[in-house]
Amino acid sequence: MPIRNLNLSKAANTLFLILIVVLYQSLFSGLLTIHRISLDLPLLILVYVGLTRGPASGAIFGFLVGFLLDLYNPSFLGLGAFIKTCLGYLVGSFTDNLYLESNISKGVVIFLSLLLNDFAYYLFSSGFDLNYTFFVFLNYSLLSGLYTAFAGLAFLWFLQIRKAKEITT
């Protein structure tokens, strides 16, 4: 019974995170885009899920998020899901091998994850056109990665401050 409750709570939590992704994509992504540099919140949440819940959850969440994002571009339906499934699993798997106590290292993981995700996506979607891939990668992905990593760090610091306050009270 407790295990079932735990699974239910995990599923509800995942659904909630999926809802955030959908809400963000449909309502707020445009608001947080600065000069075509967007905040990749779905990826940020994917890294968070991978780091906190492990490879299996990372893979499932990666698939779901990737699939939802692929809906915007049906020609490549499955590509985003494939890449994000791998990414979620990869981040979840490396959790124990990474020193993740410091926020900086988490920020680096977010940044590298986004670069990896974008590089793979543009490489596949362009039919392995390296010129196009590097152009997009250098012009948008690097800055978007930094933007997302800093946003992630800010969120982590916010969580830590909140946690510290809860402990003191």
Add this chain to the structure above:
Amino acid sequence: MPFFLFDILARGRGPFLKEKSSATFFLFLVLSLLLLILPLKVKESLSEIVFSFAYAPFYSVANQIGELYDVHQVNRVLNEKVTRLTLENSRLQEKERENERLRQVLGFKSESSYQLIPAEAVAAEPERFPSLIWINLGEKDGIRKGMPVINIDGLIGRVSEVLVGSSVVQLLYHPNCRVAALDTRSRVQGIVRSKGGVMLNLDNVPTEEDVKVGDEIYTSGFSKIFPEGLKIGQVLKVSPAKDPVFKIIILKPAVDFSRLEELFVIKI
């Protein structure tokens, strides 16, 4: 990245710790690949269906919020416009009234046989029924003590003091103001004076004289101060005489003394 992963998975080492996790990963990987190899038409139909469930409601809400915001903005702009136009409208109405009044004044001035000097009331005695007002003309404008002051409705009073650039006008309400008057219907003569309040009295009319309610009272010209033919007021009430000699006659002034704006001083 996928090749790298396949390599690790194939060798069965690296960071992959649990069999269950690997099975889940492979399952979703296969699902992704299946999606990738679907025919384009199927992909499009599938995307359309899922999109309509996952995103469409939120986009609809976002559109409605956007429309609501637009309506709110338009409403704000229109409200500002309405307020501005209302103010402008009331200003124009005031201008129209002023224009109409000035037209009347001009007409009156051209019809009048007296030499009139246009003036403006600039201040009044701070009383409930002021008996003195100040006008914007003085000695330098040719104003002299004793000159009658009128407006288009009738007699107002006379100039009682003259300064360089302004003058004091003693209104009909002033206790010292006396005007020789006559009833235009019966030609009965009397003296108009104030006994306080907003009405005037026509005194010195013998009880047997014919004065009726509604008769119009004008200056008679017998006093040297006021020329004849200036309207003073209308008989409002004729009381049965307690006094065996004179009637008590109440007049309603022709001029609304609470709205003195454009005036004329008669040059005599």
